[in-house]
Amino acid sequence: MRASARILFALLTIALFSGCPDKTPEGNLPDTGATPTPQPKAPSAPVYGYEVVKSYPHDTTAFTEGLIYRDGAIYESTGLNDSSSIRKVALETGKVERQTDLEEKYFGEGLTMIGDKLYQLTWRNNVGFVYDLFTFRPIDTFQIYGEGWGLTTDGSQIYMSDGSEFLRILDPATLEVRRVIPVSDGSRPVRFINELELIKGEIWANVWQTDSIVRIDPTSGNVKGWVNLTGLLPANERSHRVDVLNGIAYDAQGDRIFVTGKFWPKLYQIRVKGDAADTTAPKLQ
Helix, strand or coil: CCHHHHHHHHHHHHHHHHCCCCCCCCCCCCCCCCCCCCCCCCCCCEEEEEEEEEEEECCCCCCEEEEEEECCEEEEEECCCCCCEEEEEECCCCCEEEEEECCCCCCEEEEEEECCEEEEEECCCCEEEEEECCCCCEEEEEECCCCCCEEEECCCCEEEECCCCEEEEECCCCCCEEEEEECEECCEECCCEEEEEEECCEEEEEECCCCEEEEECCCCCEEEEEEECCCCCCHHHCCCCCCCEEEEEEECCCCEEEEEECCCCEEEEEEEECCHHHCECCCCC
16 A cells, blocks of 8 residues: 555544544434443454456446345445435446335435345435335335444345444344444444445445445454555546445355445446555554
C-alpha cells in the first residue's frame, strides 16, 4: 500500500471510530431480551488492498442499498423515497430485467435471499418485505425495531445491521431476533456497518461513508481484516451525483466478489491482494 493511501485509510479509520454526524442511528437495538455476547480483546486487524478483475455497467439511477449474485444475475435493492425498488439485473449488460417499486413513503435498504424468497429492509419505516423470487410479488411483511441497513444470510440464519456496532441475528422463519453480537477491531467498536455479504464464512460489510470493507467473524463479532478500496471508481467517472461505496455480492461457485456504490456507473469484480504484514491498520487505543 503506498504511503498516501495508508495516510488516507488512517484518516478514514479515525473518522469511522469517532462517529459520523449526518446519519447517527437512533434506537437501533430492540428490547428483545437478547444479551450481547461478551467481546474479548484482540489485536488490530490487517488491511488488504485490491485489484480490479473486470468491470460491468451499473445503473446510475440506482441508489444501491443491497446486492446479491445468483445464477448469472444481480439482485439489487435501491433506496430513497419515491425511488426505492428491488431489481433483477443482467450482470454483463446492467439491463434491468425485472423490477418492483416501493411506495413513495418507503426507503429501501438491505436485501438477502433464502431459497425462492427475497427479504428487503426499509430504513426508518419499521417494516421489511418478503417477495417471491421469480415474480417479485410481495408475499409477507415483518417488523423492524429501529433502523434497517444491511442483510445477509448463511441459509440457516439472517444477519442484519442497523448502522450501529451491533449485528442482529434473525430467525429466518419468524424474523425475530435470536441474539445480538457487537463488532469490534481489538477493543474498539466498529460503527456504521452497512451493506452485508457472507463470503467464505466471514461477513463482509461496507462501512458507511468510507472506502473500507470490514471482514467480521459472524460468531464472535471480531474483525478479521479490512479491505481498503480507495480509488476504485476513477475520478473521471465520478459525477456530482455519485455517492458512497455500497454493495457487496459474492458468486460462491465462481469465487467472484462484486462491489459497487450508490449511483455508480460501474459494478466491479475485485480480487483481494496485499501483504497483510505490510498493511497493518493503525493501532487502536
